[in-house]
Amino acid sequence: MIEICPFEISRRDLLVSSAATAAFASVAGNAHAQISGNEMQQSSNVSFKVNGEEHALELDNRTTLLDALREHLHLTGTKKGCDHGQCGACTVMVDGRRINSCLTLAVMHDGDEITTIEGYGRPGNLHPMQVAFVKHDGFQCGYCTPGQICSSIAVLQEIEANIPSHVTGDLTEKASVTSAEIRERMSGNICRCGAYSNIVEAITEVAGSKA
Amino acid sequence: MRAFTFERAESVRAAAESASNNPEAKFIAGGTNLLDLMKLEIEVPTHLIDVNGLGLDKIEVTSEGGLRIGAMVRNTDLASHETVRRDYGLLSRALVAGASGQLRNKATTAGNLLQRTRCPYFYDTAQSCNKRMPGSGCSAIGGVTRQLGVIGTSEACIATHPSDMAVAMRALDAVVETTRPDGTNRSIPISDFHHLPGDSPHIETALEKGEMITAVTLPKPAGGMHIYRKVRDRASYAFALVSIGAIIQADGTGRVAVGGVAPKPWRVDAADAALAKGAKAACAELMADARPTDDNRFKIALVERTLAAVIEETRDKP
Numbered sequence: 001m002i003e004i005c006p007f008e009i010s011r012r013d014l015l016v017s018s019a020a021t022a023a024f025a026s027v028a029g030n031a032h033a034q035i036s037g038n039e040m041q042q043s044s045n046v047s048f049k050v051n052g053e054e055h056a057l058e059l060d061n062r063t064t065l066l067d068a069l070r071e072h073l074h075l076t077g078t079k080k081g082c083d084h085g086q087c088g089a090c091t092v093m094v095d096g097r098r099i100n101s102c103l104t105l106a107v108m109h110d111g112d113e114i115t116t117i118e119g120y121g122r123p124g125n126l127h128p129m130q131v132a133f134v135k136h137d138g139f140q141c142g143y144c145t146p147g148q149i150c151s152s153i154a155v156l157q158e159i160e161a162n163i164p165s166h167v168t169g170d171l172t173e174k175a176s177v178t179s180a181e182i183r184e185r186m187s188g189n190i191c192r193c194g195a196y197s198n199i200v201e202a203i204t205e206v207a208g209s210k211a
Numbered sequence: 212m213r214a215f216t217f218e219r220a221e222s223v224r225a226a227a228e229s230a231s232n233n234p235e236a237k238f239i240a241g242g243t244n245l246l247d248l249m250k251l252e253i254e255v256p257t258h259l260i261d262v263n264g265l266g267l268d269k270i271e272v273t274s275e276g277g278l279r280i281g282a283m284v285r286n287t288d289l290a291s292h293e294t295v296r297r298d299y300g301l302l303s304r305a306l307v308a309g310a311s312g313q314l315r316n317k318a319t320t321a322g323n324l325l326q327r328t329r330c331p332y333f334y335d336t337a338q339s340c341n342k343r344m345p346g347s348g349c350s351a352i353g354g355v356t357r358q359l360g361v362i363g364t365s366e367a368c369i370a371t372h373p374s375d376m377a378v379a380m381r382a383l384d385a386v387v388e389t390t391r392p393d394g395t396n397r398s399i400p401i402s403d404f405h406h407l408p409g410d411s412p413h414i415e416t417a418l419e420k421g422e423m424i425t426a427v428t429l430p431k432p433a434g435g436m437h438i439y440r441k442v443r444d445r446a447s448y449a450f451a452l453v454s455i456g457a458i459i460q461a462d463g464t465g466r467v468a469v470g471g472v473a474p475k476p477w478r479v480d481a482a483d484a485a486l487a488k489g490a491k492a493a494c495a496e497l498m499a500d501a502r503p504t505d506d507n508r509f510k511i512a513l514v515e516r517t518l519a520a521v522i523e524e525t526r527d528k529p
Contacts, residue, residue, distance in 0.1 A: 042214045061217040061259070064246070084247050085314060097287075097316040103243045104317065107217055108261055151313070158312065163291045166307045166447060171296040187447035188311020 044107040050075065051119030059106050066090045068106035069116060077117035077146045081190070088189030091147035091154075092116050098154035100188075117146035120153065128209070129153050132202035140193035148189050152203045155185040159207075177207040212249050219261045223390045223425055226260050231392035231421025233258045238423060240283055240319040243310075244326045253327075253336065253343055267425055270294070276431035279388075282321035282424045286310070286376065289320060299429060300437035301456050305379035308441045311448050321424035324377055324387065324404065325416065328370035328474075329450050330359060341367045342412040358452065361503040361510045363473035368412030369504075372405060372475050378456040379439060381476035382468040386428045392421035398428075405475035412474075435460040436525045440517055441470075453513045459525045463487040467518065469497060472510055490519035 047056040050073060057072060066083075069075045069092070078101060081089030085103040092101045093115040121127035129152050132138070139145040159175045167184045168175050175181065182203050183196075191199065220226035230236045237256035239245055240263060248254035267281040270292050278299065280289060289295060290306035310318060332338045332351040339348035351359055351369050360371045385401040399417050406414055418424070435458045443449040451471035459465035464487045468478040482496035494515035501511055 042216060044217050061215055062212045083250065085243055088311065088313060091313055098313050099317045100243070100313045103246050103314075105217075105239070105242065105246065105259075108239070108242065108263065110219075155312065158287075161291075163287055164296065164303060164307055165312075166304075168307070171300050171303055184447050185312050188313045 046107045046110045048106075048109045048112045048114055050114045051116060057106070061105065061107055063106045064102050065092070065094075065104045065106045065109060065114070066101035069101060069114070075116050075118050079143055079146055081144065081147075086190070087144070087147075088151060089144050089147040091150040091189065093150060093154060096157075098151055115150075117150060120149065127153070129202065129206050132205045133199070136198045136202040136205065137195065138199040138202040139191070139195050144189060144191045144193075148186075148191065148199055151186060151189045152199070152206070155182060155203065156207055158185065177204070179204065182207075213252060213255045213257070215256055216258045217261065218258070219264055223262075223265055223267070223423060224392075224394050226262050226265070227390050227392040227394075227421045227423045229258075229260050229421075230423065234420075236260055238262045240322045241285070241317040242322075243314050243318050244322065248327060251334065251336065253334065262423065273428060278429045280320050280427045280429070282319060282426055284320045286315035286318045286320070286323060287312075289376075290315070298432035299379075299383060301382060301439055301458060302376070302379040302429075304437065304439035305375040305454075305456055308439055308451075308454070309375035320376070320427055323374050324380070324424070324427070326372075326374055327415075329373045330370035331355070333370060342370060342408070342415075345411070345413045356504040356506040358450070358471075359504070359507055360474055361472050361507055362477060362498060362501040363407050363475060364502060365408045365410065365412070367410050368408035368474070370408070370412070370474060371471055372473065373450050374476070375439070375441065375451065375454060375470060377401070377405070378454055378468045378470035378476040380427065380429075381478050382456040382458055382466050383429050383433070386430075387424055388426040388428060389418065389422045390425050391419060396425070401427075401476070402478070408474050415474075433458050433466075435465055438521045438524055440521050440524075442513060442517055453510055453517055455514070455517045455521050457486075457518070457521050459486070459522065463522075463525075467493060467497070467521075469514055472498075472501075472514065486522075490515050490522055494518055 043058055043060050045058050066080055069078050078092055079089040081087035083102045085100040090100055090102040091098050094112050121130045129149050159177055162174050164171055165181055165184045167180045182200050235257040237259055239259045239261050245254055267283040269281045270284055271279045273279050286306050290303045296303050330351055333340050333343050338350035341349050349368055360369045380401050387399040387404050390396050404417055437458055439456050441451045441454040443451055454470035457467045466483045468476050479497050482493045485492040485496050498511045
């Protein structure tokens, strides 16, 4: 006699269905944290834009922005390396600034505009920085690359915006694109394959083509 | 990470009240240190109060000619601010010597002051740590202590304060402005803000339950040359073994604060007074009561040599 368990589902099915539930739970809802008296809840509503597309989610408060992007919105270009802000693989842009998406809660980003590697380029329509990384062999295994590229784009914007770095000579003069500046500003992105020198070349080329 | 409830604060007063009503609540600003510690279950708040939306992100000139820095001003914005670069260069330099570009974009002024130690025994929950679990002992004492404190430490704790920014704030005589849950405000000089460990290393600051930092103010510019020199195991994105924040006037007088050596940014009046006599004299005062271990005794010589290099740098420039 064969026994069939009608409730048996795979772990993957469970993950996909719970992610879908979370993703579409409250599309029209205005984001409000659950704060009143005894009504305290361990999940909150949040709405933000990712790569130009609006998303409304109800998330466990513990969900990092990184996990929201990967597990709930299935934007898996952004990588989880150390999950402690040390490696930079999770780097994304929030309101025009690069941050470690692993060290911020998704529910803290209500109304924010987020750009991930998917928002910068796709196969067939690459961002100039992606083109330069390919040309200069700025990676080997590729795991850190989405974070490296988001950071690279941000580094050139930060120099352009005259944000100083540890190696900036005179604080009252404009920061410039030098190899030393690029290396210092990219120190929050670790590449264990050691493609650093090629990454610097890629960034230098993109910086030069802008000048 | 343990589960918690979450609230977006509507006002400073409401945030402070909420924190005071909930014994296990924490404010969250940048979150770069708190969330790291929550993932490790070193911090286990049951409620988080998001204070990012309170408009505390402005930098304004004070009526005394100083600067009022909102608690939520990001490290990047503070380091980049025109007045800070021109008149408080030490602060700008200290900020960009710390963390990474990504972290500085998120980390706040108040959060930087409140960051916890990077003592590996505090981070390893399998070890005893009086700061993490009061009364459990200190595995760092007798352990691997190369990076740990040499002065201001106690029998209960030899951890250091990790901040670069706080070293600059100490040399600049910053004042921490707060609001208490009852709505009253107070101003805490940075010298009194961080506590030495004594027999209660888990009490790290002068803040009371629910008291929230609203701003950090700087007195009018001190003039002089501003230098922040950080010595670390790699050239970027590492905590200090020793750091020196100094403001040195043309006549060689000035002030000096030291990072990487103590549970708080370390500054000694007698060392400031001795600064014009040179690094050896100033260092003798700074490190007068040092109690290093065999592993970190080198930090005392490193303070003197780093300070000598800083003084030398002031002579090189007009």
